[in-house]
Amino acid sequence: MIEVHSRRPSEWRRLFAIAADLIDQLREKAGGFEFEWSFGGGTAMMIHINHRESHDVDIFLDDPQLLGFIDPSKSQLSFSTGPAAYDGDGTRFQKFAFEGLGEIDFIVAGALTGTPFEKREVEGRSVWLETIPEIIAKKVYYRGAEPRPRDIFDIAAAARSHRAGVVGALRAFPDRVARTRERLAELNPEFVRRTIAQLMIMPDYEEMAADSLATATALLEEVLSPATSS
Known part of the structure; x- marks a missing residue:
């Protein structure tokens, strides 16, 4: 995948905008099905405590069947910024890498804690931000x-x-x-x-x-x- 230097300022806002658009496309392709998703990983942690710059956006889904709708080899997707590479296994994850920006990972994984997320506004969108x-x-x-x-x-x-x-x-x-x-x-x-x-x-x-x-x-x-x- 594309390497992004760790000392480079984060482009997480641009990555999140791309991820949010992919979620909207996913919902449309799934016939309007209201699936559950959350925003987690290092960038979500950065939003909470501002501890370090993070260069990827992790979106967690609750249903592996959703991955097929965001697999470019199976589904027609539109991007404001096209990925330089992508990869996925069809059951656990779908990854997109963007030159000079970082990565977006869609990951199928259920909650592990009793309070896994909280409702927050991120870049003008109401999201479940993982705790x-x-x-x-x-x-x-x-x-x-x-x-x-x-x-x-x-x-x-x-x-x-x-x-x-x-x-x-x-x-x-x-x-x-x-x-x-x-x-x-x-x-x-x-x-x-x-x-x-x-x-x-x-x-x-x-x-x-x-x-x-x-x-x-x-x-x-x-x-x-x-x-x-x-």
Whole structure:
């Protein structure tokens, strides 16, 4: 897929506009069917806490049959900005990459937490914006076996801003959390630190960035420790 330099300012607004238009086309092609979708991932987290620039837009769908309507190999779609590449498996995801902008991912995945999203206005559109505990739960559940440095930074940022909610959400998935914790222990700390340093981190989170691996690890260890009652 197309590489977008992590130090480049985010074009998430343009990506979201393209994604919103694709959702409108999807609804029309599905005969007006009112399917459920939510806006999640790193960009949604950025909207919540402004921790770093993010270069992709993740849209979560509740029905794999919807993917066929936004697969360019099967469906006629119109784009204000055409994708440089696209990929999908027909059941779990459909990805679009845009030169110089980033990526849009349509992902089929159900909610993992009791309060997965909240109604917010994003770029003039009312959307279900995923909560930070939901965003982190999905990162650990689906990507914990191969966490990227930006995922580690996101977990660390969430530990600072929404620790109790994230810990509570992750306690529902101890096996996935343990797998992620084991994987973090195998990583080269210096590689993680240098890679995170290349992210466009917002001023309020710059000071904590270098310790992201330790912070994320401590959060996961708290999840795995026996819960105490006061």
